[in-house]
Amino acid sequence: MTMLGMTSRRRSTERLGQVFTWMCAGALALNLLLAVGLLILIGMHGLAYFWQASVTEIELKDGTRLIGEVHGIEAVPTADAAWEGEQRMRLKIGNRDLYGLDFRWLRESEIETVTTPDEVVLLERLEWGNFYGRMVELRQAGSPVAAGSEAVLAALPDLHQRQMALRESIESLEHGEMGEVNYELEKLRLEERAVRMRGDDARASADLARMERTQAQLDERYRELAAELTAMRDRLHDVVLVMRDAGGQTKEIAVGEIVRVVQPNSMGTLASVRLYLGRIVEFVSGAPRESNTEGGIFPAIFGTVMMVFLMSFAVVPFGVLAALYLREYAKDGPMVRAVRIAVNNLAGVPSIVFGVFGLGFFVYLIGGTIDQLFYAEALPTPTFGTGGILWASLTLALLTVPVVIVAAEEGLAAVPRVVREGSLALGATKFETIWRVVLPAASPGILTGMILAMARAAGEVAPLMIVGMVKLAPSLPVDGYFPYVHLERKFMHLGFHIYDVGFQSPNVEASQPLVFATALLLVGVVIGMNFVAIVVRNRVRRSYATSAV
């Protein structure tokens, strides 16, 4: 054998090496496939939700007629031999106010004919879900305006627009002026309590008399507004669309309650696309309806993003300071090593435990104390002494602080010793060196920690359930009333929204696609926030890199 010839041992090692390379590549490919598959699955289900399928009219062999959207066909799951090979269809029939159920299963053998008539209309409504049927008549103030499908369709858009405008002004009256009066009344009530708690003196009674006058004024204003509101509501129900369902039953629907009128079977492609995009916009920017199974999820997006931001503001300075002490100031020894191990283990504590801690420490102890000191007049109604977005953010900050500490410590450790010595040799103090040289150089590492923390926090649900997350928050944590940012308020969260819609809603089948759409949005929000953070980090890395790249 020559010097360059391979021994059999070497050859087999080489083969082993090749196998190993393939194994590594295979594992990576599998991982990528899983991630991509996950996104595709969620994306397809989620995005399909907004696409309007055609609406079919079905006549059964017993003469029953139904109108609805086909939501899937499958084999009948049964052990009975008689049913072998039988298919069944899930039909969304809507008209919950008439039938009580949104869906109906139909066996293949029951069906007589399936047609897709052009004149069938789908109404998206504020309440009771979709209505499928034919238009009969449009009435204003009791007298008919138009009769027959085509005439109604021609006359409807103007009236619908008018009624929508009316509904908007009702909403702005409710949330605007009436909200203001309510807000003032509540403030007055609290002030009055505060005065009473202060005790009985001449000034107190003067104050109370003044408050009584203000209260009378406000009550008067409230009554005026309420009357106005009632009048507007009456006008809203003045215009009525008469619909007939497949079975011939008629139903009067206030035009003001209608969100959208769609004729799915006679719609062109352009109209379909516009409807699709319109629904996505509504989903992303609207408020939820019908116990979260319809409408949008804007409050949940807002709550998620705001909570993650608050969490970042809390966790980054806190984690970086801790890492600075551990890495730069603490003398290395068993104590520091023990602390480091403890910090790392903290990251492994189940998140619900942090939730329980947050409830006990932030909500009850700190929040309760704040209430007693600053919001005593509102008690027993808690202000900060109950779950809220601030406490949720701080709880998550505790949960993610180990991630930030570890990443920041690594960032600090990566700053070369010679760079520190260079600064010290110029007469800079240790603090100046850390502040001006070490921290900037470590900032990409610190931002990496922040990105990891954000990703973890955005997906966390369990601890939030006990420190302030709710399925439906009456108002956003940011609004037009002083002090504009209300950190004590409860909030909605995409993660919990998914759970709530998918498993807690009264209409699980109808809302199932919504689960996918919301999950897609949650993934999108997390990716979006991470993307911003990564862009920032790359910019920082370019200006502070410790070695030329």
Add this chain to the structure above:
Amino acid sequence: MLPRSMALKSTALRQASDLDLEHEASRSSVAPSAPRSGSGKSPNARVFVTERLSLWYGTSRALNDVSLEIAEKRVTAFIGPSGCGKSTLLRCFNRLNDLVDGVRVEGDVLFEGQSIYAPDLDVNSLRKRVGMVFQKSNPFPKSIYENVAYGCRIHGIKKKALLDEIIEQSLRGAALWGEVKDRLQESALGLSGGQQQRLCIARAIAIEPDVLLLDEPCSALDPVATAKIEDLIHQLKERYTIVIVTHNMQQAARVSDQTAFMYIGELVETGPTQEIFTNPKKRQTEDYITGRFG
């Protein structure tokens, strides 16, 4: 006389800069030394005196009873095999060894007659007067301008005009101005190794120290860059007391006036460079210089 006033420093700097501008054209010409606080002394005044200096890292002894004098405005080279304590000795002069855990010093180092290990000494003021350039170039991850301005900002110079002047002057002093004057705001990390090392020299002289400690400044550089730095050392010694640690005996012979040979923590022999290289008194020195070990 630690620390000097800033006003005095800036006047000195301005005069120096005027003179340098005239002489910038020819690199070999030597800029006359600016009036300095220490200029009243005789040329051979001792800047540093170590008195029986010993140093331990934990239990291992790195320096053993070193007694040595460093002359003002001269280049003193420390030579010796790896691990002989030359860098450790150098780092005693600006007390950078303090950063090492478990370090212990016996004996004393006098800087202009004053103990730098005295408990009331302000170590930051000492380091301001004793600049240092490291073996591996260590520019900060900032722009070229900010690198040189760093020391000045630390020591309270904030005026833009004055900073601009100091930076130009320092970069000229480090023979780097021509190469970087159009890219001062670019990252210092984009410079070549030799340029980075000269930037570190510019950074050190920007705060007008009295002494420059050079810790193997050329060990990571190619011969051309090394020649540039050596030229620079020749120029700088007119204004600064320079102590250089080097592995390279030719370099020591080329740049230094005084040479100290160290071996396993001890100072074996010290004297004028000429004498050490041509007529060493100790056997060990001769062996090392002639290449019999090391």
